Amino acid sequence: MNIQLDYSITIDEFLEMVDSVGWKIYSELQVEKALENTMYMVKATVDGELAGIGRVVGDYSIVCILTDICVKPKFQGKGIGLRITNELKKLIETNVSEGEKMQIELTPTAGNEAFYAKAGFKYRPDKITGMYLWIKK
Ligand SMILES: CC(C)(COP(=O)(O)OP(=O)(O)OC[C@H]1O[C@@H](n2cnc3c(N)ncnc32)[C@H](O)[C@@H]1OP(=O)(O)O)[C@@H](O)C(=O)NCCC(=O)NCCS
Structure with a gap:
């Protein structure tokens, strides 16, 4: 299995990936803006086929957020998610x-x-519990 990592994700690739794991689909405009404002993004392909993505948003200094880590179901359990996450950690x-x-x-x-x-x-x-809030309109 030839896993390749790249540092760009297109709007279509992002939508294909989130759809593959059953997440909410965003509009193309919202994804375009999100990708434009992303600190780091990593895409994994297996023998040329899109297999996984992950990205990081943040201030390049004090804090950043690891998000949208997902691997297509048929490629899960092969170490791809970990490769993407470790690559993003290196970039951070x-x-x-x-x-x-x-x-x-x-x-x-x-x-x-x-x-x-x-x-x-x-x-x-005991020290930190993560919380979140969706702003919906
Ligand atoms: C979660 C996800 C990204 C993991 O990616 P993956 O490529 O399947 O994971 P990997 O093969 O790299 O796993 C690395 C290690 O973590 C373990 N692992 C992976 N998912 C796990 C889980 N849900 N629970 C426990 N261990 C898990 C693997 O067994 C492996 O352990 P090993 O190194 O001892 O063999 C992937 O399953 C996925 O995309 N899920 C759907 C989307 C999602 O929920 N993303 C996370 C959003 S927070």
């Missing part, structure tokens, strides 16, 4: 100088906590 690290720290936040969907733990993320509900 380039913003951190000696003596500084930067937080990567994420809100895992239920059942995927162990996946992110494999990528080094900590779950400490």
